[in-house]
Structures are given as C-alpha cells and as structure tokens.
Amino acid sequence: MKSNCIRSVFLIGLMFTSNLVSAQNYRILISNDDGIESPLLAILAQELAAIPNVEIVVSAPHENMSGSAHSSNAPPLVVDQVFRDGTLFGYAVHGTPADAVRFGIIELGKIAPFDLVVSGINLGANVGDVSHLSGTIGAAMEGIYLGVPAIAVSQEVNDVNTVASARFAAQIVRRYQAQGAPEGILVSINVPGGALQGIAVRPMADSYLQTAAYTLVGRSGDSSTYDRERVIVQSTDTSSDTFAYQQGYVTLTPLKFDWTAFEFIDDVESWNLQLIN
Numbered sequence: 663m664k665s666n667c668i669r670s671v672f673l674i675g676l677m678f679t680s681n682l683v684s685a686q687n688y689r690i691l692i693s694n695d696d697g698i699e700s701p702l703l704a705i706l707a708q709e710l711a712a713i714p715n716v717e718i719v720v721s722a723p724h725e726n727m728s729g730s731a732h733s734s735n736a737p738p739l740v741v742d743q744v745f746r747d748g749t750l751f752g753y754a755v756h757g758t759p760a761d762a763v764r765f766g767i768i769e770l771g772k773i774a775p776f777d778l779v780v781s782g783i784n785l786g787a788n789v790g791d792v793s794h795l796s797g798t799i800g801a802a803m804e805g806i807y808l809g810v811p812a813i814a815v816s817q818e819v820n821d822v823n824t825v826a827s828a829r830f831a832a833q834i835v836r837r838y839q840a841q842g843a844p845e846g847i848l849v850s851i852n853v854p855g856g857a858l859q860g861i862a863v864r865p866m867a868d869s870y871l872q873t874a875a876y877t878l879v880g881r882s883g884d885s886s887t888y889d890r891e892r893v894i895v896q897s898t899d900t901s902s903d904t905f906a907y908q909q910g911y912v913t914l915t916p917l918k919f920d921w922t923a924f925e926f927i928d929d930v931e932s933w934n935l936q937l938i939n
Contacts, residue, residue: 691766695759695797698722702783709828720752721766732800759801779805782815790904791869811843818855859910867902
C-alpha cells in the first residue's frame with residue numbers, strides 16, 4: 663500500500679516535471695513567401711531549431727507567392743505534409759503566405775499555441791514602401807493580426823551569407839524567448855549584400871524598387887500581354903531604412919498593423935459630409 667502510494671506520488675511528480683519542460687518550449691511558426699522549397703527557409707528553420715528549448719513548425723506556401731502582400735485565397739484550403747529524409751519538415755499550404763500563417767496559428771497551434779511567427783528568409787530586400795507589397799511582410803502581419811508577435815527576415819539576392827542572416831534573426835528570437843516579445847509589433851530585418859557597415863534601426867520610408875514601364879510583348883484577340891520593367895532607385899532620404907540598407911547597413915524597422923493616419927481624422931470630420939438617399 664505504502665509502495666503504491668510512493669509510486670503514485672513519483673508518477674504525478676514525473677508528469678508535472680514533463681509538463682513543466684514542455685511548457686518551457688518556445689514555439690515558433692516559420693513561414694515565407696518564396697515557397698516551402700526555398701533553401702533560405704530551410705536554413706532559417708535549421709538555425710532557429712538549434713536554439714535551446716525552441717520548437718519550430720514550418721507552414722509555408724506550396725509555391726512561390728512573392729508580391730502577394732497580406733492577401734488571402736478563398737477556401738477550401740489544400741495542405742500537403744512535406745517530408746525530408748523520412749522526417750516531417752513542414753506543411754505546404756496551397757494559398758498565400760497569410761493563409762499559411764493563419765492555418766499554422768489556428769490549426770497547428772490549437773493545442774499548443776505559438777509564441778512567435780518568423781517569416782523568411784526572403785530572397786530580395788523589403789525596405790521602404792515595398793513592404794506593403796511583400797508576402798514576407800504579409801505573412802508576419804498575419805501573425806500580428808492573430809495576436810502573435812512576429813519577425814520578418816529579408817536579404818539581398820547576391821553576395822550575402824544566408825546563414826549569417828539567420829543567425830542575426832536568432833539573436834532577436836533569443837531575446838524574445840528570454841524577455842518576452844512586444845505585442846502588436848513586427849520587426850522587419852533586411853540584410854544587404856557585400857561588406858556590412860553595421861546595424862541601423864530606421865523607419866520605413868521611400869521605395870527602392872519602382873515600375874518604370876510596361877512593354878507590349880504579344881496580342882491574342884482582345885487580350886494583350888505586357889512585360890514589366892522594374893528599376894532600382896537610390897534613396898536620398900538619409901533617415902530611412904532604404905537609405906541605410908543601400909549604404910550597407912543591416913536595417914531593423916518596427917512595423918505595426920494599424921495604418922490609420924490619426925493626424926488626419928479631425929480634418930475628415932470637418933468635411934461635414936451628409937448621407938444621401
């Protein structure tokens with residue numbers, strides 16, 4: 663009788679310890695907009711998984727969805743399990759980056775909620791106004807929308823060390839893990855190519871990537887096909903993330919979901935608009 667009692671106490675204690683260890687796991691949902699097959703996503707997942715007491719889950723678009731911003735596809739949603747070397751790597755969502763994050767948080771996190779969303783690593787910078795078009799930012803913003811803090815990581819296409827980019831992001835993850843993450847804030851990281859000059863925390867400002875023209879390349883009946891010509895613009899706003907990035911600085915830009923121009927609310931109220939039947 664006494665031995666059974668001791669055994670029961672031991673088992674209860676073991677269960678409590680197991681639950682405590684599980685509760686200490688910091689759960690991260692990883693997504694992107696370049697698609698689940700992106701090698702940059704795999705590098706990010708590997709580096710974040712190496713952080714002690716971190717559990718990662720990958721939920722990303724099944725194909726490249728760059729430029730999809732914070733858009734969403736209509737249901738039903740098709741989701742494939744992706745295995746690598748016999749182990750589950752993640753979930754390929756047939757939808758947008760925001761769809762992938764929403765599925766991850768609501769479905770994959772319904773028993774054990776996520777502490778953080780990390781989106782990336784994107785192939786190409788998301789500094790300045792380009793952020794509004796970015797599926798990488800859109801994926802992270804879906805986390806913010808659903809109440810989960812988020813980080814977005816982007817880097818230059820050429821002459822950049824992706825492992826170093828992932829490890830830089832891991833610094834922030836460790837900080838959040840130890841001290842807590844800011845609610846309602848997305849930190850956007852952009853890593854330029856070449857020799858890095860330092861780290862700059864800057865506001866989002868001018869766009870470096872602009873559409874210069876559309877060129878007609880074909881016609882079929884009433885339909886026309888155009889190619890888009892995009893050009894790189896050098897920033898002249900020295901206070902902006904774009905300028906700092908183009909000068910070789912890793913930029914950090916805190917972003918939030920609310921786009922309201924609060925300074926203009928009183929002006930709109932002064933218009934004295936009337937309902938018209």
